[in-house]
Each structure stands twice: as structure tokens, then as C-alpha cells.
Amino acid sequence: MANPQVEEFPSPDPRQLPSRKRYVVMTAICLAATIAYMGRNCLGVASEHVQADLEIDEIQMGWAMTAFFLAYSLAQVPAGWLGNHFGPRAMLSIYATIWSFFCAAFYFVGGAWSLIALQVGFGIAQAGIFPCSAGMIRHWMPATRWALAVGLMGSFMSIGGALGSAVTGYAIEGITTGWLTTPAIPWQWVFVLFALPGLPFVAWFYLWFRNQPEEHPGVNTVERELIRRSSPERPSRSAGTSWIVTAVHPGMLPLYAQQFCRGAGYIFFSTWFPKYLRETRNVTTGESGLLTALPLLSVVVGCVASGLLVDFLWKKTGSKRISRQLTSVLALATCAACIGAAYFVADAVGAVALISLGTFCGTLAGPPSSATAIDKAGEHTEQVYGVMNMVGNMGAAVCPMAVAWMAVSTGQWEPVLLLFVGIYAVAAVAWMFLDPRGLVASDQPVV
Numbered sequence: 001m002a003n004p005q006v007e008e009f010p011s012p013d014p015r016q017l018p019s020r021k022r023y024v025v026m027t028a029i030c031l032a033a034t035i036a037y038m039g040r041n042c043l044g045v046a047s048e049h050v051q052a053d054l055e056i057d058e059i060q061m062g063w064a065m066t067a068f069f070l071a072y073s074l075a076q077v078p079a080g081w082l083g084n085h086f087g088p089r090a091m092l093s094i095y096a097t098i099w100s101f102f103c104a105a106f107y108f109v110g111g112a113w114s115l116i117a118l119q120v121g122f123g124i125a126q127a128g129i130f131p132c133s134a135g136m137i138r139h140w141m142p143a144t145r146w147a148l149a150v151g152l153m154g155s156f157m158s159i160g161g162a163l164g165s166a167v168t169g170y171a172i173e174g175i176t177t178g179w180l181t182t183p184a185i186p187w188q189w190v191f192v193l194f195a196l197p198g199l200p201f202v203a204w205f206y207l208w209f210r211n212q213p214e215e216h217p218g219v220n221t222v223e224r225e226l227i228r229r230s231s232p233e234r235p236s237r238s239a240g241t242s243w244i245v246t247a248v249h250p251g252m253l254p255l256y257a258q259q260f261c262r263g264a265g266y267i268f269f270s271t272w273f274p275k276y277l278r279e280t281r282n283v284t285t286g287e288s289g290l291l292t293a294l295p296l297l298s299v300v301v302g303c304v305a306s307g308l309l310v311d312f313l314w315k316k317t318g319s320k321r322i323s324r325q326l327t328s329v330l331a332l333a334t335c336a337a338c339i340g341a342a343y344f345v346a347d348a349v350g351a352v353a354l355i356s357l358g359t360f361c362g363t364l365a366g367p368p369s370s371a372t373a374i375d376k377a378g379e380h381t382e383q384v385y386g387v388m389n390m391v392g393n394m395g396a397a398v399c400p401m402a403v404a405w406m407a408v409s410t411g412q413w414e415p416v417l418l419l420f421v422g423i424y425a426v427a428a429v430a431w432m433f434l435d436p437r438g439l440v441a442s443d444q445p446v447v
Contacts, residue, residue, distance in 0.1 A: 018223035021216055025140045026149060028205055029133045030156035032096060035201055036129050037160030038167075039103040039194040040068075040122075041270040041296075045168040045289040046187040048275070053187070056112045062404030065271045066397050067116045071123030073393030080131035080386025087211035088132035093202045095128035100198030106191035134385040138374055139212055142227055144311060147323075150370035151307025154363065158299035161270055164194060165296060169274070169289015243380035247387045252376065254434035256391040258328070259369060261427035263392030264399040265335075265362060265420050269295045271400045272407075272416070279413040281348035291352045298356040302363030306331075310368050320375075324368035324436040332428035335362035340421040343414070355417075362424055365431065372436040 043050065047061055056064075083091045102122040109115050133153055141149045167190070174184035210216040213224050246252075268276075273295070274288035283291065306327070313323035338358030345351040370385070377384035407413050 016220070016222045018226050019218060019220040021213070021219045021223065022140050022227060025136055025209065026152060028209060029136055029149075029153050031201055032092060032129055032133065032205075033153050033157040034160035034163070035096070035197045036099065036126050037157050037270075038164040038197075039099070039191065040126065041161040041164035042106075042168045042187070042191055042194060043068075043119075044271045045165050045274045045285070045292060046172055046190065047272075048278070048285060049172055049187045050115070054109065054111055054115060056115075058404050058408060060112045062401045064112065064115045064119050065400035068119040068123040069267065069393050069397035069400070071120040072127050073123075073390045073397055075124045075127035076131065076386040076390035076393065077383065078386075079128040080382040080384070083128060083132040083135050083386075084380070084382035088136050089206060089209050089211050091128055092132040093206040095125055095132070096198045096202045096205070099125035100195045100202075101125075103198070104192050104195035107188040109188070130389050131382045131386040134370070134374060135211075135382045138381045140227065142229060143375075144315060146374055147310035147314070147367040147371045148304075148307030150374075151303040151305075151310075151367040154303035154366050154370075155300040158296045158303070162293040162296035162300070165270070165274070165289050166293040167289075169286045169292075173284070173286045175286075243377075243383040246377060246380050247384050251435060252384070252388075254430045255369065255372060255376075256388060258332075258365065258427045258430035258434065259388050259392035260395035261423045261430065262332075262362065262365065262369070262395070264395035264402075265423045265427070266299070266359075267396035267399050268403065268420060269359070272403045276413050276416055277348060277352070279407075281346075281351065283348050287348075291348060294352050295356045295359040298360040299363045302360040303366060305360075306364040306367040309364070310371065320372075320436040324372055325431055325434060328365035328368050328431040328434075329428050331361045331364035332424050332431060335359065336421045336424040336428065339417060339424065343417045343421075358424075362427075365427065368436065372434070375436070 043065065051057065051061055079091070079095070099122060102118065102125050105118055105121075109118060130153075137146060137149045137153075168187075170182075171185045171190050171193075172187050175182045213219045213227055269292060274285070274292045277283050277288045277291055278285070310323045310327060313327070314320060317323060335358040338354050338361060342351045342354035342358070345354060369388075373385050373388045374381050402419070403416055406416055406419065
């Protein structure tokens with residue numbers, strides 16, 4: 001059955017080709033995600049050196065990691081409100097400028113408290129990227145491409161994370177091979193290095209981008225009509241309700257639950273996973289950074305594959321139950337099984353390969369989650385997406401401290417992996433109760 005929503009608006013004039021500015025917008029979203037995550041993922045790989053330099057233990061480092069995600073999560077809703085009221089052009093530019101300066105400020109860290117304070121500021125500064133990006137997708141992308149757009153955003157988020165992890169590991173150790181030798185770089189300078197790309201991005205983005213396709217001089221009539229066929233300029237309203245009523249509707253609770261679990265699961269790889277590998281598989285800091293990049297790169301492939309798969313299934317079947325819900329349940333259950341199998345593999349490469357397969361499967365639930373949030377939020381996309389991202393990052397905030405407590409209290413790092421088997425299994429169950437169809441707080445028919 002074909003998707004009826006695709007046929008609701010007249011087709012653009014076939015005699016004229018659409019301009020391609022929506023693809024440039026998608027490129028801007030991907031660049032912002034890459035730049036943000038390069039700096040965000042440094043601390044996990046550099047943790048051993050940071051702890052030695054600052055004379056702090058695992059619990060203090062756990063608090064520092066938690067501080068970022070706690071601040072980041074609590075700032076999501078204000079960031080969504082600001083993005084909705086002032087537009088992503090202004091707000092994403094401001095946020096990217098601020099996070100670049102905070103990233104560079106790691107050079108001046110002198111102890112546990114200054115590290116925690118800086119992580120709080122860094123988290124607040126990066127909070128705007130996804131609510132603003134969700135609004136950009138809502139206004140600039142056809143609805144039949146939302147899942148792919150979100151998948152690409154998630155892919156480049158993980159490309160940035162993988163680059164940050166790999167570069168950090170070998171930068172702070174140096175490289176010595178038969179054909180290449182590089183000196184070790186202090187971890188503080190690595191943060192400064194990752195702060196640099198944000199400023200030229202801001203200059204270009206603010207000058208080129210506009211909040212709506214109708215405002216951009218480079219968008220022709222055919223491209224505007226192509227976008228508006230399935231993404232009207234004014235999104236469907238939730239029966240005149242406020243964004244708060246929409247956000248707290250019971251139909252949104254399973255969406256938040258799975259986001260909490262997926263946020264906790266994903267963040268393990270950018271925080272304690274390098275330490276886990278060093279403790280359980282006896283790898284070096286450089287090797288741990290490179291191996292940590294593998295699950296993050298699997299997320300890159302998983303996001304794109306999910307976006308293509310979900311959009312394809314929706315267009316072919318017209319069913320969001322099949323394209324979003326069934327895909328997510330099967331993917332998250334498989335993820336839990338792969339991570340559980342890795343627990344029994346002693347070889348570092350073999351274990352990471354299984355874990356990477358698991359993260360690939362778990363990532364297949366990401367684009368369906370974001371597309372469902374955009375769909376259900378209607379006119380309140382930025383705020384409701386901010387709430388969902390806030391809950392996900394609450395999971396990310398809890399995870400580092402939970403892992404640190406578990407490792408310290410048991411004196412072992414190996415059982416930590418089993419924690420994430422349970423987390424992804426709960427996410428699969430949450431998707432079983434999530435209806436991905438229709439607006440919430442609305443009297444419109446469910447489609």
C-alpha cells in the first residue's frame with residue numbers, strides 16, 4: 001500500500017528542476033554534529049592522563065563526565081524554546097561559538113572542581129545543536145525524508161565522535177612506526193585543536209542559512225513546492241494545546257523511556273569504554289582510542305541504513321507500525337544479544353567487533369525515534385524534541401556514575417557490559433508500547 005501522505009499536495013512543475021539548497025542545509029546539520037562531537041568525546045579517551053595530571057580518581061572523573069550530560073540534558077528544553085522563538089540561524093550560531101570557546105578553555109583546567117565546572121558550561125553550550133537541527137529538518141526537508149535526514153545527522157555525530165576518539169588516543173601518546181613518528185601532544189592542546197573548526201563554521205552558517213526555505217533567495221519555486229508537498233509551512237496543530245501539554249502526554253512516555261535507555265547505552269562508548277578495554281582486554285591508550293572508534297563508526301553506517309530503510313518501508317507500506325516500531329523492537333533486541341555475546345569473548349578485536357555489530361543494530365532505532373518525535377510534536381517540534389533529548393541525556397548523565405560505582409564497588413570492569421545488555425533490552429520493551437502514529441493531544445485521525 002502506498003503512503004497516502006505523499007499524495008496530499010500537487011506535484012511541482014516537471015518542466016523545471018528544483019534547486020538543491022535543502023542538501024546544503026543537510027550538510028550544515030552534519031557539519032555541526034561532527035564538530036560538536038569531536039570535542040565532546042576527547043575526555044573519555046584522555047581520562048587516564050587527565051586523572052594523572054589533575055590527581056583525581058575514577059569517582060571524581062565519573063562526576064566530571066556526568067556533569068556534562070546533566071547540564072546538557074537540563075538545557076535541552078530552554079534550547080528548544082530559544083530555537084523555536086528566535087530560529088536556528090541565530091541560536092545555532094550562538095551555541096556553536098560558545099561551545100568552541102569552552103572546548104578551548106580545557107587548556108586552563110587545574111583540578112577536579114574546575115573540570116566539573118567547565119564540563120557544565122560545555123554541556124549547556126552544546127545543548128542547542130539537536131533541537132535547532134530538528135527544527136531545520138522540520139522546515140527544510142520533505143516528511144518522506146525525515147528519517148534519512150535524522151540518520152545522516154546521527155551518522156556525522158558519530159563520525160565526529162570516532163574522529164575525536166581516534167585522534168585523541170594517538171595524539172596524546174604519539175605515533176612511532178617504521179614510516180611515521182609524531183611527538184606526544186598534551187591532552188589540553190587536543191581540546192584546543194578541536195575547538196578551532198567551530199568558528200569558521202559559524203561565520204559561514206550565519207551568512208548563508210535562513211530559517212525557512214521561503215526566506216532563502218537561492219530556493220526556487222519548485223524546491224519550495226517539493227518540500228511543502230509533505231511538510232507544510234505550518235505544521236499540524238495539536239488542537240491548540242501548548243507545547244507542555246503535548247510534551248507530557250502519556251503517549252510520549254514510551255518514546256522518552258527508550259530514549260533514556262539508548263542515551264545511556266550510547267554514551268558508554270564516549271566515556272568509560274576506552275577504560276573498560278584497557279582494564280579487561282589489556283590494550284594501550286592508543287589502541288583503546290582506535291577500538292573505541294569502531295562502535296562509533298558502526299553508528300555512522302547504522303544511522304544511514306536506518307534512515308533509508310525506515311523511509312523505504314513507510315513509502316511502500318504506509319505503516320509507521322512496520323517502518324518505525326517493528327524495526328526498532330527487532331533492532332534493539334538484537335543489540336542486547338550481540339553485547340551479551342561479547343561478554344564471553346576474550347580477544348579485544350573480537351569483542352569490539354560484536355559490540356560494534358550491536359551498536360549498529362541499536363542505532364537502527366535512532367531515526368525512527370526522532371522522526372516519531374517530529375511527527376507527534378506538530379508545531380512544537382523544537383520544544384518536544386528538546387524534552388526527548390533531555391530525557392535521553394539524563395540517561396547519559398546517570399551512566400558514567402553508575403559505571404564508575406559498579407566498577408569500584410565490585411573491583412571489576414567485566415560485569416559492566418552486562419549492564420548494557422539490560423539497558424537495550426528495556427529499550428526494546430519500551431518500543432513495544434510506543435504507537436508511532438499521529439499527533440499527540442490532538443483530535444486528528446491517527447495515520
